[in-house]
Amino acid sequence: MEEPPRELPDDVLQEEVLGRLPPRALATCRCVCKAWRAAIDERRTLRPDLLLLSPCGIFVTVVDEFAAPHSKFFGPPTAGRVVASKLESYVEPGSANWEWLGMWISRCCNGLLLLKDELVVNPATRRWARLPPCPVRLFYDFDQCHLPFDPSLSPYYHVLVIQNPDDYEQAGEPLDAGSEWPPSPHLMWVYSSATGRWEKRSFAREGGPAGTLAEVMWVNSDEEPHYREAVYYHGAFYVYAACKTDFIMRVTISDCKYQVIELLDGANDTVNYHEYKHLLKSKDRVYLAFIHKKVGQLRVWSLDESSGKAVWVLKYDVNLKALDSHFTENRYPKDMPWIILRGDDYDNDGDDRRANAKNSFEWDFDNGNMVKINDTKEERWSVKHDMDIVGFHPYREVAFLHLGSGRVVAYHLDSSKVQDLGHFHVPHRYYVGRVYEFFVYCPCRMGELS
Incomplete structure (x- = not known):
């Protein structure tokens, strides 16, 4: 033996x-x-610049009234030396697809970008791959597409397309109003960079559905469930499904299973005040965060699955009134350490660039441009205040906020410290672009596109 x-x-x-x-x-x-x-x-054998350590900036998708959506990069000026942020550089010159339809970011995950449903891009290495056409027609509904990627688990990435009720109808398998949603099995298309092809898979549901199709879909509306943020955490992919009754899908591609996670009690009943709920990830947990506009509170709930059951636990409850008042009175920043990078300063000097990458762009989240907020002043707040959550730092308890004044700040949830990053404003000759979506970007030099 x-x-x-x-x-x-x-x-x-x-x-x-x-x-x-x-x-x-x-x-x-x-x-x-x-x-x-x-x-x-x-033993720190691997160079720090190869790991996902810190955000170097924020990609922003902007929607204009008279033009196709497009993306900007907001970050420290030095970030342009290590991140190729001009999306035009990944499209063939003179491409009609770029000129008329645009090429914007639909997803971002651990250093990779998904441009619409066509390209997977690594801006830190300037490597990219074109996807073969998905067998199911998306009709430019790119929120169905997702990009699960974790270089610590696998060098390969996936593209996941979650089917909607219309997709079942087009396939000759229509669902009636009393059908469970999501169904079991749930059909999804999965692209693997390891095989280079799309595969139709059946995902078995663990646990119950979110409800019937009539309960989940909007009343008297043909609007499909809208899949918003998604995070990849410990081998599972969490997707926020926005519909009449919002819910979260926990998808594991490795065993073709998924689970429906209900939101915290009352979240769907008070959507007018919560406005927009965000699914986010920090180092050790998955978060659900929103700004309660009626009272000016940022509330952050963590997802606890340690008992085998998904439970939401309130982690932070932050009063934003003083923060908003401070930047309303001090509308024009004296220092703007982060700016919109209009050019592509990316150089290609090989190992020398990579060796200095960490020192080139990394922002000081301990001391950089700290602002003292006077929380003793009389606070003024209006439900009309336009404030939104940009995202979270992946390895710190830091929330990035976009204020109504156009300011972007880093708010330290565990210490209440505030860093003024600068002013994000997209001017145009005739109008101002409207911010549609933010993507906090951490460079990655691991994986297939490294």
Whole structure:
């Protein structure tokens, strides 16, 4: 009988095996198992600039009345040296597709961008891949497309298309008003960069549905469920489904299963005041966050699945009135450390650029441009105040907020510190563009497009 293979001692694994590998191969080894990932991270064998450590800026999709949607990049000026933020550079010159239909960001996940349903792009390495056409017609409803990618688990990415009721009808399998939604099995199209092709998969539901189709869909409306933010966390993909009764889908591609997670009690009953609920991720948890505009509160709930059941726990309840008053009175910033990068300053100097990447763009989230907010002044607040959540820092308890004045601030949830990042305003010759969606961007130099 053969003896089982012996495990390598940690020092041999580190020095004789992992220590001899080039950076990209070492990054791939982090995906093998938890023990290897811990060994690499513990001794800091891998260069810090290859890891997802800190945001270098924010991509913003802007909608204009007389033009196709387009995207801008808002960040420190030095970020332009390491991030190729001009989306035009990924489209063939003179392409009619770009000129008439635009090429905007539909999804962002761990350093990769999905442009509409056509291109997957890594702006940090300027590598990109064109997707083959999806077998199901999307009719420019690109919110059905998602981009699950985690370089710590696999170098490959997926593109996930969640089907809507209309898709079932077009396939000759119409659902009636009493049908469960989402159904089980739920049909989804999955593209894998490992195989280079689309595959139609049936996902089995664990637990109950969100309701019947009549209960979930808007009354007297043909509007489909609208899939908004999505986050990839510990091998599971969480998707926010906005409809008559909002819910979250927890999808695991590896075993073709999904689960419906209900929102916290009362969230769907007070949508007029919550305005827009955001599904976000920090280092150790999935968050649901919204600004309660009636009272000027930022409320953040964390998702606890430790007991095997999804439970929402209130994590932060922040009064934003003083913050809004401060920047309303001080509308024009003295310092604007972050700006809209209009050009493409990305250089391609190979290893020299990568070696200095961490120092080139990383913003100081401990001390950079701190602002003291006087919370003792009389606070003025109106439900008409236009304030929105941009996103979260992936490894800190920091929320990025876009204020009605156009200011973007970093609010430290655990200390109430505030950093003024600058003024985001998109002027045009005849009108002002309307911000449609934000994507907090962390560069990634791991994975297939590294």
